[in-house]
Amino acid sequence: MVSSPRAVRPATRLVDGLVHAYAPHAGAVGALSPVAAFRPLPGDEVVGHAVAADLGRAHYTTLDAAVCVGADGTQLWRSRFEPEASEVFGHRPGCELSPDGRVLWVYRPDAMAGRGRPDQWVAMDAATGTVLARADLETVGHGAVQLAHPASGQILLNVGEGQDGSVIHRASLTGGRIELARYPWDDRCLIDLSPDGHRFLTVDHAQNDLAVHAFPGGDVLFTRTAADFGHDPDTVFLEWSGGHLSADTVVATLVGQDEDEEDWFRHYRLDARTGRVHGEFDARTTDPYDIRPLGDGSWLTTGPDGHPVRHTCA
Numbered sequence: 001m002v003s004s005p006r007a008v009r010p011a012t013r014l015v016d017g018l019v020h021a022y023a024p025h026a027g028a029v030g031a032l033s034p035v036a037a038f039r040p041l042p043g044d045e046v047v048g049h050a051v052a053a054d055l056g057r058a059h060y061t062t063l064d065a066a067v068c069v070g071a072d073g074t075q076l077w078r079s080r081f082e083p084e085a086s087e088v089f090g091h092r093p094g095c096e097l098s099p100d101g102r103v104l105w106v107y108r109p110d111a112m113a114g115r116g117r118p119d120q121w122v123a124m125d126a127a128t129g130t131v132l133a134r135a136d137l138e139t140v141g142h143g144a145v146q147l148a149h150p151a152s153g154q155i156l157l158n159v160g161e162g163q164d165g166s167v168i169h170r171a172s173l174t175g176g177r178i179e180l181a182r183y184p185w186d187d188r189c190l191i192d193l194s195p196d197g198h199r200f201l202t203v204d205h206a207q208n209d210l211a212v213h214a215f216p217g218g219d220v221l222f223t224r225t226a227a228d229f230g231h232d233p234d235t236v237f238l239e240w241s242g243g244h245l246s247a248d249t250v251v252a253t254l255v256g257q258d259e260d261e262e263d264w265f266r267h268y269r270l271d272a273r274t275g276r277v278h279g280e281f282d283a284r285t286t287d288p289y290d291i292r293p294l295g296d297g298s299w300l301t302t303g304p305d306g307h308p309v310r311h312t313c314a
Helices: none
Strands: 011-015 018-022 036-038 048-051 057-061 065-070 075-080 094-097 103-108 120-125 131-136 143-148 155-160 166-174 177-182 188-193 199-204 209-214 220-225 237-244 249-257 263-271 277-281 298-302 308-312
Touching (some): 011 048, 018 057, 048 094, 103 143, 103 155, 166 188, 199 237, 209 237
Antiparallel strands (some): 018 036, 048 057, 057 065, 188 199, 199 209, 237 249, 249 263, 298 308
8 A cells, every 4th residue: 555645846836927836845834935937938838837846947838849948947858749739729738747757747638739639648758858658548638637646656637528528547657658547437527636645536527526536446435415515415516626635634615606696615624534524614715726735734825926825724
């Protein structure tokens, strides 16, 4: 059983055209100042980004390329997506670094980009941009969530296909090829991995429930609907946000409308192992999506200047 803690990785935000990196686990509470900032190349519109743990380089995706830049803004490598996209809306390539920083995983929504082929998932050497392996996906996605497992070398990919649903894959890079497994759902959205890597959280695409699954197999450990939080499941729904506040605690987000048809949302804490609801949780945000639990009892929201704010329960 995997027991290693989640690797410490910089949080990143795109603010004022720069990819900023933050060290939220360093102990600071309140508005965070960036520990590094990287300038994209002129003309590049950044749609996804990740920063190496040593802060020596940043990776980002545009609609037509994966790019790596150094701390001084120098381009270290560029890998173009060929052919060039014939569509400019509705697709967002993304990237995620492996915990050891050696592999950059790139999701290419090639179908929606008009490249005449299914989507691809590509593993690249993060230092050189060399393609190590690639896998074809039977998806037509707009974008994806990628979560790197803290210890096993595996990575989860959730491809969002709009009204057609959501597909979750698991992969590892083995012997120069991607070992790919698809979970047997097309109606669950990946939200988070637990900090110890034992579990992952999903929310039903139709927002009817949340589920906590065992990693890697995906067996459902428990599900919760709006009724379990004391709400009418016909009018209140689970939002696609939240995550593991700690190894023991999950944050869920519920949304609904009041009698004046004004939208509202509330966050709740529940036991990550049993699903027992502990009660409401003040995430200190006015946006149901603006919460990023860090797994150590703290979480990030966004300040008025676009930079993250770190909160703790203390």
